[in-house]
Amino acid sequence: MATNHLSRREFLRNSALATGALLLSGTTLSSFSVSKKITVIVMGAGFAGLSAANQLKKKGYNVIVLEAKGRIGGRVFSTPIQDNSPLIVELGAEWVGDSHTRIKELCGEFGLKLNNNQFDSDLIYRDEYFTTGRWKYSDEWEVKFNKILKDFHQFSQDDKEKLDRMDWWRFLVNNGCEGRDLEIRELLDSTDFGETIRHVSAFAALAEYAESSPKNEMDFKIEGGNSQLAHKFADAIGRENIHLKHAVTKVIQPRKGKVTVECSNGKTFQADKIICTLPTFAVSKVIWEPGLESKYIAAINELQYARINKNPVLFNDRFWKREDFDMVTDRVPHYFYHATKNQQHEKGVLLSYTIGDKAAVVAAQTDEWRAKQIDETLAKAFGPVKDKIEGQLNYFWGSDEYSRGAYAIYGKGQWFRVMPILKRPHVNTFFAGEHLADWQGFMEGAINSGEEMAEKV
Numbered sequence: 001m002a003t004n005h006l007s008r009r010e011f012l013r014n015s016a017l018a019t020g021a022l023l024l025s026g027t028t029l030s031s032f033s034v035s036k037k038i039t040v041i042v043m044g045a046g047f048a049g050l051s052a053a054n055q056l057k058k059k060g061y062n063v064i065v066l067e068a069k070g071r072i073g074g075r076v077f078s079t080p081i082q083d084n085s086p087l088i089v090e091l092g093a094e095w096v097g098d099s100h101t102r103i104k105e106l107c108g109e110f111g112l113k114l115n116n117n118q119f120d121s122d123l124i125y126r127d128e129y130f131t132t133g134r135w136k137y138s139d140e141w142e143v144k145f146n147k148i149l150k151d152f153h154q155f156s157q158d159d160k161e162k163l164d165r166m167d168w169w170r171f172l173v174n175n176g177c178e179g180r181d182l183e184i185r186e187l188l189d190s191t192d193f194g195e196t197i198r199h200v201s202a203f204a205a206l207a208e209y210a211e212s213s214p215k216n217e218m219d220f221k222i223e224g225g226n227s228q229l230a231h232k233f234a235d236a237i238g239r240e241n242i243h244l245k246h247a248v249t250k251v252i253q254p255r256k257g258k259v260t261v262e263c264s265n266g267k268t269f270q271a272d273k274i275i276c277t278l279p280t281f282a283v284s285k286v287i288w289e290p291g292l293e294s295k296y297i298a299a300i301n302e303l304q305y306a307r308i309n310k311n312p313v314l315f316n317d318r319f320w321k322r323e324d325f326d327m328v329t330d331r332v333p334h335y336f337y338h339a340t341k342n343q344q345h346e347k348g349v350l351l352s353y354t355i356g357d358k359a360a361v362v363a364a365q366t367d368e369w370r371a372k373q374i375d376e377t378l379a380k381a382f383g384p385v386k387d388k389i390e391g392q393l394n395y396f397w398g399s400d401e402y403s404r405g406a407y408a409i410y411g412k413g414q415w416f417r418v419m420p421i422l423k424r425p426h427v428n429t430f431f432a433g434e435h436l437a438d439w440q441g442f443m444e445g446a447i448n449s450g451e452e453m454a455e456k457v
């Protein structure tokens, strides 16, 4: 393979810079010299929108944040497991990665504590239970995979684009992963992408594994829940500038003059620029005048989002004993982890996490059905646990009204082709969000892309 050290991150940073150059060439200088008077509408109060608004506010711009839901945070969604319970669970993003420098920096700035949230995995595979340390991949595959991770850093751009045209499952098979190794990798890796790895670009997967922290960015959680960061952002932006229950329905952008944004509640806002941080499903529901270019619409139509179901279950004791307990299974409740690590209490929450088709099945059933599946699966390790269940929540991102998924999933041939199209601005609208980021699928990515677009404006 030819050597070229352009990483996934560098590629995206470079393409973002190119987008920025295009934007600057299409905008009059006068609009930049009166920054104080410029008003920017930010569509969406997830981490991309809030981080963009925070940066703009710091620079002295007028900011109007329009959010469809009745809460801030978007796909970061911390909530008590039951009304008045001190135990907080995450229905959206869970882990802050050790390599995620910007979110760690912001937590420092805002005085938020990051707690260790690393786990060591047990496994249930083919009706056998293995505690952590008692299962592993074959030595042969370990050697091969470590070499693959190392070689990735020598890949040329051409190598990477070739890799992108293959799915991750096929890549593993072609590189000698088979039998038990393949089945376990498929179980584990598909939890990262939220759909079977047969749908994931081999480039997106390998770049993630080769460039991530040893625990694959499953390192920390913000004390009190990840939504604490959304609240800190909102205080810095000024709550009066954030309008909840304001779903944008129409964006009118004349070639000259102000943009007008209409909301479903009849309110209308005017501004000079827009930063749109909506997931692509929500972008497609907005009426754009003039309309989005056909290539942009085709890119939206191509991109899928992962179906993840989160089912946190409250138990009256922490029978799993280890605070850092998690477990991968080949059963219907695919993956369990201790969701109340670092929260002192006699009760505790195990979160049952499912992806893809399994997630859709689990989401469609009753609490009773889910409890039975969980009981039958955990019995293998702990004996019957059904009587210990005190309650549960369930959130299926596959039917979330605005995203219809947890995060974007770049499939075969999409990373280098689809993402650059989705990053293109539309008249005075700049697009941001997790799906357009270098750290795609992470809070870090959402923040990076929000701040990057705030710089461009």
Ligand SMILES: Cc1cc2nc3c(=O)[nH]c(=O)nc-3n(C[C@H](O)[C@H](O)[C@H](O)COP(=O)(O)OP(=O)(O)OC[C@H]3O[C@@H](n4cnc5c(N)ncnc54)[C@H](O)[C@@H]3O)c2cc1C
Pocket (backbone or CB within 6 Å): 043, 044, 045, 046, 047, 048, 049, 066, 067, 068, 069, 072, 073, 074, 075, 076, 091, 092, 093, 094, 095, 096, 097, 246, 247, 248, 249, 277, 278, 279, 282, 286, 308, 310, 397, 402, 403, 405, 406, 407, 432, 433, 434, 435, 440, 441, 442, 443, 444, 445, 446
């Ligand atoms: C189940 C799950 C697990 C995850 N796990 C992790 C993890 O462990 N670690 C990690 O770093 N990341 C994780 N993520 C990803 C992370 O949550 C996202 O990358 C990030 O929060 C996305 O932020 P965003 O601002 O791009 O989008 P969003 O948070 O979706 O923000 C967009 C906002 O726009 C609003 N909106 C939509 N339509 C309109 C409209 N018409 N008008 C106005 N507002 C509108 C939405 O309501 C939303 O609030 C996970 C996500 C999910 C769902």
